[in-house]
Amino acid sequence: MENLGALLQGFSVALTPYHLGLMVVGVLLGILVGVLPGLGAPNGVSLLLPLTFTMNPVAAIILLTSMYWGALFGGSTTSILFNIPGEPSSVATTFDGYPLAQKGRATEALSFAFLSAGFGALVGVVIITLLSGWVQRFALKFSSPEFFAVYFLAFCSFVGLGGAPVMKTIVSIGIGFALAAIGMDSVSGSLRLTFGLDELIAGVSFLVAVIGLFGIGELILTIEEGLHLKGIEAKVRVRDVFRAMAEMPRHWATLVRSALVGVWMGITPGGPTAASFMSYGLAKRFSRFRSAFGTGEPDGIIAPETADHSAGTAAMLPMLALGIPGSATAAVMLGGLMIWGLNPGPMLFVERPDFVWGLIASMYLGNVLAVVLVLATVPLFASILRIPFAIIGPAIVVVCFIGAYTVGSRPFDLWLALLFGVLGYVFKKLSYPIAPLILAMVIGDKAEDAFRQSLIMSKGSMAIFWSNPLVTTLMLLAIALLAWPMLAGLLRRRA
């Protein structure tokens, strides 16, 4: 009940004309970056973040989260109309979305996607509303060893549940931590790993890394695959929207199952992409029309979309309450929180309830707004994709580099963005996961500080990570996740 009261307060923060205006702008910008190849939620948010440095944190987070919702919706639009996933997390939507659109039922396909996405997002926010008070009270019991254990758990779940090759995930995490360590050490003040280069004293910004890895890297990949736009007529027929709406309740089982998968994968950092694939797989397995999957089965659109969005929203819970982002985009926002001078973690609920609950309230409003806006603007954004790549490609490149420069007004960052772009391309091609690298860059310093403070508390004894039931449970869970891929391999070989 106390959460409900806090939520109402949050609505009074979020429901101002200024904030509503920011939501509209954010959602529209988000749809734009979601639709454009190469730009997605993580780097869209990274590009916008430097422009929010001077805004107040509540307005800034509303703008950025609205952009996130918009990007998730925009990614589905291109999946369905052009068979090009605008976001990695909407790849699974192409499997049935594009075939259904090809049959001349594009409006229905889009409506299924947006409505189920809206449903998934709402489930995610409701879960956040219900759990945040509890998670926060739980997290207030934490001191350094527990925090380190939770960070450790987050990275182990990437290794265990991320689906990428184990050793490659570990390399990716390690690189992220190493990059985070470059520059001024927050504890001792020494300048680490700069190798005498003045450019490295300020460190390597995770925003530049995101812009390069996701933005430029993704563009190079698009080029290599050859961009074929076989677009489908993008007219939205109102009658078809209502027909899809009327059909939605029939898919309740898929909706509920997918939302739960999404919430779970969002809170444990599995991320929206893994959630959408897992949910698609489950929907296919439980469906009576299994053979119709891949030919335009509505369940095949509803499942990944619901999971994608509920994971996207649920990822905000660990970000706010524990300071651990559940997705790459949430990691960027977490970095934003720190730049705005906020301290993510349980104390945030105590110190800045207006911020936390204003954000949660804006998630309800923003997602409803996004469903309406995205349906209304489909023809507009679809026409953007018809601009030839010789124009739109270089324009996106320019936006990425300008974004990299605005992060810290450092010319060196242009080279870094290029380097990260090439790295991002190779990473993608060789299936090295990128999200763990970003996560490690963002929370690297915090994880390291927690580790060092724990060891100072225990005078160097590692036993502190096993010193009470809470931290022991967290560590055991983490080790179990770390060992999971090996165990699963052994079990499979037995069978």
Place this chain on the structure above:
Amino acid sequence: MISRRSAELGMATVTAVFGGLVAYGATEFGVGWSPSGPEPGTFPFYMGCVIVLASLGNAATALAGRLRGEAPFITAGQARSIARFVLPILAFVPLALVLGLYLATALYMAGVMIWQGRYPVWHALLVSLGLPLALYLLLERGFQVNLLKGPLEAALGL
């Protein structure tokens, strides 16, 4: 053409060298225990070691030949289209550092549109002048964010 196997080995080498560099760089700050807790180099040192070990694991997987039959990492045709895209960017970055981001943007857009898109010159001029102008109005006027400028802006007194 580059095979998947050589690409995997190449990448494992790059990450291993990076990890080694990190571990080596960390030793400068001490990697042991001091009266005030773990020395600053400790954490990066072990991270560097973890990267090296995991890279060796990746190299071993590639060498074990489990990747036989995989599609090549990149074909000649793909490499050509990537080069067409990346080479202009390689020119754009130094240009931006010398001439500023606005002028470099105009030159880069015009260049790509005329030589690769085969657009008429007036068409390319329209876009390549319009984009920097729009960016200028949005960033410098709208958000008071200053971009890297060069001699042209200085001459114009911007």
